[in-house]
Amino acid sequence: MSVEQTRITTPFDAESTAAEVIDGIDLTGRRAIVTGAASGIGVETARALAGAGAEVTLAVRDAQAGERTAQDITETTGNKQLSVRRLDLSDQGSVAAFVGAWDGPLDILINNAGVMMTPELRTPEGWELQFATNHLGHFALTTGLHDALVLGDRARVVSLTSIGHQRGGLDFDDLHFRERPYDPVVAYGQSKTATALFAVEASRRWAGEGITVNAVHPGAVLETGLSRHMSKEALDHAVQNGGYTFKTREQGASTSVLVATWPALEGIGGRYFEDCNEALPFTPDRFGGVAPHALDPEAAARLWQVSLDTLGRPQG
Template identity: 75%
Template sequence: MTEHARITTPFDARSTAAEVIAGVDLTGRRAIVTGASSGIGVETARALAGAGAEVTLAVRDVAAGERTAEDITATTGNKNLAVAPLDLADQASVAAFTAAWDGPLHVLVNNAGVMMTPEWRTPEGWETQFATNHLGHFALTTGLHPALAAADRARVVALSSRGHVRAGVDFDDIHFLTRPYDPVVAYAQSKSAVVLFAVEANRRWAADGITVNAAHPGPILSNLTRHMSKADLDAAVAAEGAFKTPQQGAATAVLVATSPLVEGVGGRYFEDCEEAVRYVPGDAPGGVADHALDPEAAARLWRVSEEMIESSQASRSA
């Protein structure tokens, strides 16, 4: 890790999204939350709406998104909610979403994701976890860069996972074309990619007033765990301790997206409402692995990702 003062806050693993955003006024600011129709995405969107933001729920299931928006309006009184279709595994869907966005964007929370799926592939042949968790959000965020740059002090939060420590990005075989597919390794690779994206995006965009950080929400039972076996879930409980509520799971992302405590801070990885310490194998669970903060790997991943997105665009227009 690079040397800098580590960010700590009065909040911890038990804090909720409502607690970390208390006193923050987002009136007049616009936010997008991907995957906002289930799990911590709902509570992230609710917290932002509760603070007065105009929130767009970017979701695969628009009907579920509409129900969520109605529930958030009922609990917050905020009627400035929109629902838009977005399938991160479908690059045409991502392109349509970014093309339709108009005006500045102050907060982008890249919350959606898939976890430990079977060996599935997109039409491009991309491994689904990498394609969804990283490439979809990469295309979304770079596509929205003009809107973020047009805002005042925009913030991007990329949701990663403690699972990233298990594997970095295998640049020789990202999509498991030659090595045997392993859902755990594929998930870890995708979540390391998310952190590397935050590192490089922040480096590139800090001059535009945009800060980009990664956040680990903590262990939460949600749709994300649907592909995990009981043995995997039991192991997660043993490693992580008690699961968080969705309100607690949303807290770290909401804090990084809105709190004055992290104003101007970027390119870092947060967990339990503070900047993570360095991960040391064999120590207590937690922390961020060196491979996820490597600036050279971050720059390489950006180039590789651009090439993949451009290739996908070319094939669609052919």
């Protein structure tokens, strides 16, 4: 956060739910995509948007799970404007097919899906899986949908990051752990630094087109599959020594929903939010916060170009 910016605060906090932050907001006529919408906080994010009247596309790896989720959301909200489309963010062919099938404007894109602390796994291209899924997949998706976002009505993009970004910045010399020993925690943190930096550079590039992009840390939510690669001992340690207070899925979805819809955030981009407010700068004596390397505009611009190069995209 630069010294010139005023930190944004809201009436909501860590205990607020998605339904509470979106109460009174009408999204009728607006189109939204939520990645990873068949499980965890993705379900509640999609439910809140649908409950406010949006047309919501659930972008999911498991289409059958997506259909069950869509039916459940329709039953609980009365909104029948839900569709399910397959999307595997670790597969660039799947991302390209999703983008190619999209037609018309897009008003809200919530890049919610992700993987966490996996064993050392690689895509067919040789990319480290967490970086490939959490950053490169969403980078390709969002830039591929850029024209649809331009057609949208003051479009907003939400890029989910994590407190794990505090582990460190990007190792541009070895993003995919080809030289250094693989560490799942470091790899996860690097991928989440990347998702935060994406918001910084995308907002800089696209603000003039009416598109705002922000990063969101949803908090720790146990009712998801994201932590399946963490041992019980690691989870217990996080609670006892790490300062974690676990949220419900409805609470975990609240910051994404707020940043995607709250009227007072109109035109605000390139920032990092947690617990329904803009994060304070990280300091060792306080839990949470955003580290300077996750908001560094030079690193953000470099990552954008590296991502284009990695994907074989035209320069720009």
